[in-house]
Amino acid sequence: MDVHQSLLDAVGATPLLRLRRVTAGPGPAVYVKLEFLNPGGSVKDRAALSMVRAAEACGDLPAGGGGVIVEGSSGNTGVGLAMVAAQHGHRAVVVVPDSIAAEKIALLKAYGAQVVPTEPKVPLEHPEHVNNLARRIAAETPGGWHANQYDNPANPRVHELTTGPEIWEQTGGRVTHLVAGVGTGGTISGTGRYLKSRGPVTVVAADPESSRYGGGDGSPYYVESVGHYLHPGTVDDLWPQSYDRGVVDRFERIPDRESLEVARRLAREEGLLVGGSAGTAVAAALRVAAGLGPDDVVVVIAPDSGRNYLSKYFDDGWMTRLGFLDSPTGPRVRDRVP
Numbered sequence: 001m002d003v004h005q006s007l008l009d010a011v012g013a014t015p016l017l018r019l020r021r022v023t024a025g026p027g028p029a030v031y032v033k034l035e036f037l038n039p040g041g042s043v044k045d046r047a048a049l050s051m052v053r054a055a056e057a058c059g060d061l062p063a064g065g066g067g068v069i070v071e072g073s074s075g076n077t078g079v080g081l082a083m084v085a086a087q088h089g090h091r092a093v094v095v096v097p098d099s100i101a102a103e104k105i106a107l108l109k110a111y112g113a114q115v116v117p118t119e120p121k122v123p124l125e126h127p128e129h130v131n132n133l134a135r136r137i138a139a140e141t142p143g144g145w146h147a148n149q150y151d152n153p154a155n156p157r158v159h160e161l162t163t164g165p166e167i168w169e170q171t172g173g174r175v176t177h178l179v180a181g182v183g184t185g186g187t188i189s190g191t192g193r194y195l196k197s198r199g200p201v202t203v204v205a206a207d208p209e210s211s212r213y214g215g216g217d218g219s220p221y222y223v224e225s226v227g228h229y230l231h232p233g234t235v236d237d238l239w240p241q242s243y244d245r246g247v248v249d250r251f252e253r254i255p256d257r258e259s260l261e262v263a264r265r266l267a268r269e270e271g272l273l274v275g276g277s278a279g280t281a282v283a284a285a286l287r288v289a290a291g292l293g294p295d296d297v298v299v300v301i302a303p304d305s306g307r308n309y310l311s312k313y314f315d316d317g318w319m320t321r322l323g324f325l326d327s328p329t330g331p332r333v334r335d336r337v338p
């Protein structure tokens with residue numbers, strides 16, 4: 001029999017898909033790593049499993065279950081942790097900025113996680129900031145453990161041990177460029193570090209235009225879960241320890257409009273329903289590919305599915321209201337009735 005004994009055996013080993021339509025001309029092959037095919041629906045399943053295993057190994061969480069996993073997350077890490085918690089017999093408490101897509105909050109609740117919404121627009125050092133609140137809840141809860149994806153070395157490490165080697169094997173060592181977003185930095189740091197250890201791979205960070213990582217002013221943007229923005233009043237512009245900026249060779253700074261347009265095109269032209277940060281990453285990959293030849297091989301990470309954002313990026317009303325769409329695309333039912 002070829003069966004999994006645990007759902008967690010299905011984390012990782014995601015496919016690489018060649019883009020056929022949104023790519024133009026005789027340039028390089030662009031392959032998308034389909035991280036939304038992880039069982040919890042995102043790249044963060046890898047980090048969640050890795051962080052929980054490390055915590056159990058060192059005694060921060062009871063290995064037999066019964067602990068309380070606490071994390072500040074805009075959704076995907078929370079889902080990954082809730083999934084792992086269910087499998088390992090722990091409880092999950094997820095602190096979320098209440099600006100995130102409603103689907104993501106509903107998802108966390110569906111997995112049995114306790115969701116604690118908090119104010120999104122507070123400075124990094126404010127006690128109600130997601131990470132500070134998560135740290136406090138973990139400290140005050142018996143059996144509580146703060147996963148702390150931003151500073152937890154088990155986050156980048158899992159990408160060095162799995163995502164990087166998968167890409168190297170899947171491309172037969174032909175990958176020349178890696179394109180990925182930077183949220184905690186775990187994905188790009190671990191994957192990039194591994195690929196660079198194997199060959200001359202250029203690592204490109206796909207960053208929202210105003211994100212601090214790529215040199216922006218830190219003003220807010222609408223693509224969720226990537227980049228680094230600042231709220232007025234923030235004094236200490238701390239960057240995560242999960243992010244190794246030495247791995248990044250260059251940035252492509254992508255405006256929201258371009259990210260969301262590419263995400264929508266991927267759904268309509270390739271049948272690939274991915275989230276806004278995948279739109280940012282593929283938009284960056286298309287810019288990178290425009291300057292390369294047919295022997296180059298570009299790999300781009302698609303962190304999660306567009307199903308998390310049906311009420312935002314894939315909703316014509318939302319897009320039009322925010323000025324990202326000049327007029328709703330496609331015929332409305334009303335328009336087709338004479």
Ligand code: PMP
Nearest residue numbers: 076183184185186187225277303
């Ligand atoms: N895109 C999405 C949708 C995510 O949830 C995340 C994780 N925060 C990222 C991109 C960035 O990944 P990382 O934290 O590994 O940098």
